[in-house]
Amino acid sequence: MELRAGDSWGIFTFLCAALCNLPALPALNCSEELGAGQSIQQTYDLTRYLEHQLRTLAGTYLNYLGPPFNEPDFNPPRLARAERVPSATVDLDLWRGLTDNARLAANYRAYSRLLCYLRVLDGQVGTAELRHRLAHFCASLQGLVLSIGGVMSSLGYPLPAGPAGPPAPSGAPPAPNDFLKKMDDFWLLKELQTWLWRSAKDFNRLKKKVPPAVVTLRLEARGF
Amino acid sequence: MAPPLLLLALLLCPGQPRAEPLSYPAVISPQDPTLLIGSSLVATCTVSPDFPLKAEDLYWTLNGRRLPAASYSTLGPSTLSVALARLNGSRQQSGDNLVCHSRDGGILAGSCLYVGLPPEKPVNITCWSKNMKDLTCKWAPGTEGETFLHTNYTLKYKRRWYGQDNTCQEYHTAGTYSCHIPKDLALFTPYEIWVEASNRLGVAVSDVVMLDILDVVTTDPPSDVHVSRVGDLEDQLSVRWSSPPALKDFLFQAKYQIQYRVEDSSEWKVVDDVGNQTSCRLAGLRPGTVYFVQVRCNPFSIYGSKKAGIWSDWSNPTAASTPRSERVAGGCDPKGGEQNTTLRRELKQFFGWVKKHAYGCSNLGIKLYDQWRVWLQKSHKTRNQVVN
Numbered sequence: 001m002e003l004r005a006g007d008s009w010g011i012f013t014f015l016c017a018a019l020c021n022l023p024a025l026p027a028l029n030c031s032e033e034l035g036a037g038q039s040i041q042q043t044y045d046l047t048r049y050l051e052h053q054l055r056t057l058a059g060t061y062l063n064y065l066g067p068p069f070n071e072p073d074f075n076p077p078r079l080a081r082a083e084r085v086p087s088a089t090v091d092l093d094l095w096r097g098l099t100d101n102a103r104l105a106a107n108y109r110a111y112s113r114l115l116c117y118l119r120v121l122d123g124q125v126g127t128a129e130l131r132h133r134l135a136h137f138c139a140s141l142q143g144l145v146l147s148i149g150g151v152m153s154s155l156g157y158p159l160p161a162g163p164a165g166p167p168a169p170s171g172a173p174p175a176p177n178d179f180l181k182k183m184d185d186f187w188l189l190k191e192l193q194t195w196l197w198r199s200a201k202d203f204n205r206l207k208k209k210v211p212p213a214v215v216t217l218r219l220e221a222r223g224f
Numbered sequence: 225m226a227p228p229l230l231l232l233a234l235l236l237c238p239g240q241p242r243a244e245p246l247s248y249p250a251v252i253s254p255q256d257p258t259l260l261i262g263s264s265l266v267a268t269c270t271v272s273p274d275f276p277l278k279a280e281d282l283y284w285t286l287n288g289r290r291l292p293a294a295s296y297s298t299l300g301p302s303t304l305s306v307a308l309a310r311l312n313g314s315r316q317q318s319g320d321n322l323v324c325h326s327r328d329g330g331i332l333a334g335s336c337l338y339v340g341l342p343p344e345k346p347v348n349i350t351c352w353s354k355n356m357k358d359l360t361c362k363w364a365p366g367t368e369g370e371t372f373l374h375t376n377y378t379l380k381y382k383r384r385w386y387g388q389d390n391t392c393q394e395y396h397t398a399g400t401y402s403c404h405i406p407k408d409l410a411l412f413t414p415y416e417i418w419v420e421a422s423n424r425l426g427v428a429v430s431d432v433v434m435l436d437i438l439d440v441v442t443t444d445p446p447s448d449v450h451v452s453r454v455g456d457l458e459d460q461l462s463v464r465w466s467s468p469p470a471l472k473d474f475l476f477q478a479k480y481q482i483q484y485r486v487e488d489s490s491e492w493k494v495v496d497d498v499g500n501q502t503s504c505r506l507a508g509l510r511p512g513t514v515y516f517v518q519v520r521c522n523p524f525s526i527y528g529s530k531k532a533g534i535w536s537d538w539s540n541p542t543a544a545s546t547p548r549s550e551r552v553a554g555g556c557d558p559k560g561g562e563q564n565t566t567l568r569r570e571l572k573q574f575f576g577w578v579k580k581h582a583y584g585c586s587n588l589g590i591k592l593y594d595q596w597r598v599w600l601q602k603s604h605k606t607r608n609q610v611v612n
Binding site for chain 1: 249252255256285287288289315316317318319320321323330331333334335336374396400
């Protein structure tokens with residue numbers, strides 16, 4: 001159960017290198033799409049990787065919270081608190097009708113906020129092993145946020161003005177007791193799971209709109 | 225969560241928000257209490273007036289297990305209590321989950337029970353300073369068993385007679401119960417060091433350890449360890465090393481220790497009385513054997529300190545072999561030996577035929593073959609001497 005931060009940093013630096021490696025061909029006006037196509041694939045791969053990582057992290061964390069939180073059919077009510085964690089569940093027609101920009105922006109905003117909440121969690125959690133796993137996961141999640149930002153930039157979309165620092169206290173009051181805090185933590189992990197599952201679908205959809213194969217043909221036609 | 229089911233649900237109820245209650249359904253008292261192992265507790269669950277639930281609609285679980293109805297007691301129309309006796313230590317450090325449910329299993333409220341023991345005095349504080357630049361200390365928790373509660377350890381230190389308490393910040397540098405003080409340490413002055421352990425049930429302070437940084441100095445292992453043969457002596461090896469460079473500016477006498485073992489044995493032999501020199505001869509060794517040798521250093525008597533320092537780590541093992549006596553039986557002597565007579569005769573015939581039938585191979589002859597044998601013998605000898 002060895003966690004090497006190098007793994008996530010490796011992916012992160014690889015992504016950064018790939019994103020920066022856009023071909024500088026002024027004659028080719030679809031060079032941005034070539035870069036975006038690769039980035040979308042990489043972002044998709046990263047969401048699958050994070051999904052896998054989250055399974056282990058969630059398992060450990062829920063065991064730390066203790067039963068009934070780690071029971072498979074556990075489904076507590078989401079109590080009336082300010083909607084602090086952005087929800088992934090969305091009307092199906094609405095989801096289908098999202099523009100590329102809106103789709104990417106929703107992902108970017110969601111993960112930025114989820115990252116903030118996870119970092120707060122990291123400061124409070126009891127055991128050293130959990131803190132280590134959380135730190136590793138946060139690093140990977142940060143990579144995902146940057147990757148989504150990279151895709152948006154390469155497609156010419158502006159980055160949404162996300163929360164720069166930790167969430168405002170008025171928008172997210174801390175849980176009034178330890179049990180409610182455990183419930184908040186449970187829902188944070190659940191929403192993270194749902195978002196990663198949804199993002200895979202989002203990026204799959206985006207992939208189909210920006211196929212790299214089409215661009216390759218155009219390159220050959222121009223004699224490169 | 226099954227993805228197709230979720231999509232189906234969204235399809236069936238498009239755009240319908242989840243019904244959110246306006247306040248918490250119920251309140252448990254006491255909320256998140258801390259208790260000693262073996263104590264008893266009576267907890268009450270009071271349903272909020274907004275909810276149409278009565279006491280008989282409720283039940284309790286502890287860590288997911290339903291509590292027997294015999295331990296329940298109705299205190300009011302919407303208040304149910306439960307009696308817990310002789311509590312065991314908490315199942316997880318985040319607290320036991322005591323939950324009040326409605327009849328259909330829904331969660332109305334919860335309370336985290338922290339059941340455990342106060343910490344015991346941490347013991348066995350040992351510290352060492354690497355090259356007088358820092359101080360690392362480790363200790364052991366006093367409790368043989370568990371406290372069941374999350375216990376925080378704080379290492380504190382101060383200069384004796386004056387100065388205020390300082391707190392160590394870098395934990396877990398040399399194991400779970402350790403801390404590292406990287407700077408601002410004074411020499412020639414005694415320090416008082418202690419560890420405070422605290423959890424929800426109390427605090428325990430270790431005994432104070434008094435030390436002078438100069439008395440607990442350790443250093444890097446000796447560098448440039450070379451092991452070589454002593455001429456042709458079969459039972460001896462010579463070990464040479466350099467004193468650790470980090471302490472070369474300070475006045476100290478070093479003690480060294482050497483340990484060595486045969487290649488395929490795990491038993492180390494230790495040479496203890498090496499003193500302040502940087503070379504040593506190992507004797508009484510087995511001929512023709514590969515040995516692994518390590519050296520370590522103790523910088524005692526730094527600045528005249530009377531106490532022994534702390535031994536460094538062992539240097540990386542260096543290998544060398546003792547010579548084997550050369551009782552040559554069947555060794556090849558190309559000048560006089562007629563051992564491979566058949567081979568030589570055949571070769572001579574071959575070279576004669578080559579001279580007749582091949583062009584530009586006039587140099588090829590039995591003399592060349594003899595020269596090759598001599599060269600082979602010489603290079604074999606040098607390859608046999610194992611040097612590191």
